[in-house]
Amino acid sequence: xxxxxxTGWDDDTTAETYAAFTRAYPMYSASSRDLAARAxxxxxxxxxxxxxxxxxxxxxxxxxxxxxxxxxxLDSSAAMQSIGRRLVSDPRLTWVTAPAEDLxxxxxxxxxxxxxxxxxxWKTDVAAVVTAVRRVLQPGGRFVFNIGxxxxxxxxxxxxxxxxxxxxxxxxEQIATRDYGIVPPTAAALPKLPLPLITGLLADxxxxxxxxxxxxxxxxxxxxxxxxxxxxxxxxxGTLSYxxxxxxxxxxxxxxxxxxxxxxxxxxxxxxLPEERA
Numbered sequence: 001x002x003x004x005x006x007t008g009w010d011d012d013t014t015a016e017t018y019a020a021f022t023r024a025y026p027m028y029s030a031s032s033r034d035l036a037a038r039a040x041x042x043x044x045x046x047x048x049x050x051x052x053x054x055x056x057x058x059x060x061x062x063x064x065x066x067x068x069x070x071x072x073x074l075d076s077s078a079a080m081q082s083i084g085r086r087l088v089s090d091p092r093l094t095w096v097t098a099p100a101e102d103l104x105x106x107x108x109x110x111x112x113x114x115x116x117x118x119x120x121x122w123k124t125d126v127a128a129v130v131t132a133v134r135r136v137l138q139p140g141g142r143f144v145f146n147i148g149x150x151x152x153x154x155x156x157x158x159x160x161x162x163x164x165x166x167x168x169x170x171x172x173e174q175i176a177t178r179d180y181g182i183v184p185p186t187a188a189a190l191p192k193l194p195l196p197l198i199t200g201l202l203a204d205x206x207x208x209x210x211x212x213x214x215x216x217x218x219x220x221x222x223x224x225x226x227x228x229x230x231x232x233x234x235x236x237x238g239t240l241s242y243x244x245x246x247x248x249x250x251x252x253x254x255x256x257x258x259x260x261x262x263x264x265x266x267x268x269x270x271x272x273l274p275e276e277r278a
Contacts, residue, residue, distance in 0.1 A: 008232045009053075015079040017230045019054045019087065025223045028119065031146060031266065032060035034215070035116050038270050039144045041065050044113035048136065049073040050129070050145075051100050051120035055084035055093075061116060062090050072107060074098055100124045103132040112136045117145040122193050127201050134205040137273040143207060147198070149214070149265025153191030156216030156265040167262065168221050168228070169235070171252035176236045179248070184236070195267065202271050211270040222258035225249060 008014060022028045035057065041047060041064040049058045052073030061071050074096040075081055081095050096106045100117075101124060115133050133143050149155055166174075176182040199209050228235055234245040 009075075009077040010079050011077075011231065012079050014231045015054065015077065015083050018080070019083045021226050021230055022054065022056045025226055027217065027219065027223065027227065028056045029060065030217065032057040032116075032118050033063075034268070035118055035144050035146060036060040036064050038211075038268065039064075039114040039116050039142050041069075041114060045069055046107075046112045047071050048103065048107060048112055048115040050103065050115050050117040050133070051075055051124070052095075053077070053080045053084065053120075055088035057116060057118045058084070058090075058093055059088055062088075062092060065092065067092075070094065072096055074100065074103060074106065076100070101128040101132060103129070104135040107136045109135050110138050112141055113138060114142045114144065117143075119146060119148070121145050122147055122151040126193065126198070127204075130201050130205045130207065134207055134273065137207075139273055139275045141273050142210075143202075143271040143273075145269055146215075147193050147267045147269070149267065151192045152198075152267035153194045154214045154265055154267045156214050156263055158216045159263040159265045165256065165260070168224050168252055168256050171255050172228075172235050172248055175248045175251055176240075180240060180244070182236050182238060182240075195269075198269060202269075206273065207271040208274055209269060210272050211268075213268045215266045215268055216263040217266060218261050219264055220258060221253070221256050221260045221262075224262070225253040225258070 041061065044065060047061055047065055047069060049061055049071060052058055052075045055073060058071055058073045065071060069092055071093045073093060076099040078097050081097055085095060098106050173184040195212060202209055227233055228249055229246065231242055234242055
């Protein structure tokens with residue numbers, strides 16, 4: 001089976017591997033806590049966890065939300081939510097299986113205090129999602145999300161390659177070329193969601209950008225190897241089977257140092273629907 005990072009999430013193997021990763025490594029839980037903290041949830045009554053997956057971000061939201069709040073975790077993958085229902089048990093949490101673009105079809109207009117979206121917006125029709133978020137937010141409500149550095153075209157100052165040897169990605173590319181004749185792309189693609197484009201889409205929907213920040217997340221080679229074992233993220237991209245990709249990953253990991261640290265970049269954005277003037 002070929003897994004696709006945009007459409008391949010509604011799959012039991014992907015969901016189970018992803019959930020195991022989030023429990024073993026801090027990547028998603030740390031970014032979820034960061035976004036939840038920026039969303040100013042202490043007085044929120046209704047909060048949406050957009051593209052909520054297995055509930056990692058919902059857990060961070062629930063830790064900060066009032067005891068009488070309602071948290072709605074919306075995701076298009078029933079497989080991911082099936083695991084989330086098992087892992088996250090809180091009476092404040094409701095699960096909705098639907099695409100992010102259809103948010104306004106499942107949540108009443110002007111009823112939401114905050115929408116939080118972790119590591120997923122670039123997998124959606126962003127203009128449609130922003131419009132849907134605008135419809136459900138109350139005046140003063142916040143939309144807090146992040147975008148991977150490669151998609152946003154940003155680099156954190158600390159995001160340097162490890163000094164001790166080839167990166168895991170470089171080793172994967174070398175092995176894939178040697179064993180399968182797969183040549184890595186020579187030119188980087190243009191960023192899909194640079195900040196001017198995002199701010200333009202937000203402004204078109206009537207949302208104001210309150211804050212932006214480029215953050216850096218420290219990641220060990222062992223954590224990145226575990227992330228690349230999630231079927232939708234397995235490298236190299238293309239027609240190799242998952243088993244072939246895992247064989248490449250195992251060899252590459254054995255030839256790198258598991259404790260080497262790299263810094264991945266993220267663009268974090270806090271937007272708000274302005275209060276209505278009297």
